[in-house]
Amino acid sequence: MIVAERKPLNEIMDNLAGIGSVAVAGCATCVTVCSAGGEKEVSVLSSLMRIAAGQRGQDLQVVELMVERQCEWEFLDEIIEGIDQVDAVVSLGCGAGVQAMAAHFEDQLILPGLNTRFIGLPEQQGLWVEMCLACGDCMLDKTGGVCPVARCAKSCFNGPCGGSQDGSCEIDPDTDCAWQLIFDKLQKLDRMQILQEIEPVKDWSDSRHGGPRRIKREDLIL
């Protein structure tokens, strides 16, 4: 899922200088699961904004909205009425959600309330870790399901760098060395021979070096 965290309150408030009414819009999908932009976070941010506005002497009306998925137009139609009644919207969706809202509500000021951080998973309650950089050419088949692109600090493709120590990454002892995990998993699967193959330089043309990527499925386009 997409993992995000709230922007500092002062940054959000500074963006709202001179605004009289604002909707805080949450997203009930990824950012709800990572406790950054769900219903509860909408309520918390709205309260903080009201209190902060009071301290700043700003007369700011704050309304709370939820969208099932901000990154799909169909769901955005459901909140048109609420959006029309305010001067600006602080979106608690990820970057895709904010942009979808900005494109869909052409005349409305849509501001980001979150910093979108990564594609990851909750390793335990309250701890999210990065798992994938969306490189566009997945190599997990060769690495026992552990991503060296995202989880190796140096994105090494042919074994660990010289700094791996006791299973930890040299940049941070609290981070597992991705190559240690790859070794351990392949050993368990009795597939160590995969590592005999030298992985050539990665073809990054499927990554984002050619600008924004798109996927087109002709059979789905009517």
Added chain:
Amino acid sequence: MTDKPVTADLGIIDSPVGAVVYACENSAWRAYNELLSAGLQVGSNLRVLKVPCSGRVDEVVMLRAVEDGARGVLVLGCPEDSCRFLQGNLRAKKRSSRTASALQDIDGFVGLVQYDALSGTSSGQLLNIITGFVDDLDELVTEEAVEQ
């Protein structure tokens, strides 16, 4: 339980140092009732509310209390390992400090959000906790007034 009894009209909006105390019914609330039956008062500018567990008092509840005019929010739960719902007190402690630090980010906001724990038979301890909390809050508000 709905949000209503916890967040609705705390009745302290007019008072500058008003505070709300969320008291777990399994500990602090019992101690509070003991105090009352002994004829002791915990302060006039203070509202004590019964909650089923301190874990019920999340950031939303605490911030609504501040929005309603409270300068202080004190959450009182059971001692560690004694929560009837196992981890409500641990959550309440962490949520209180998260809320306190979120409020600290608001320039000019003066207030106090705290968590403490006690058993249902510790009415003397309750009096000390509340008195200390109110004194700290008063001091903060007085400092602010002097600075202005």
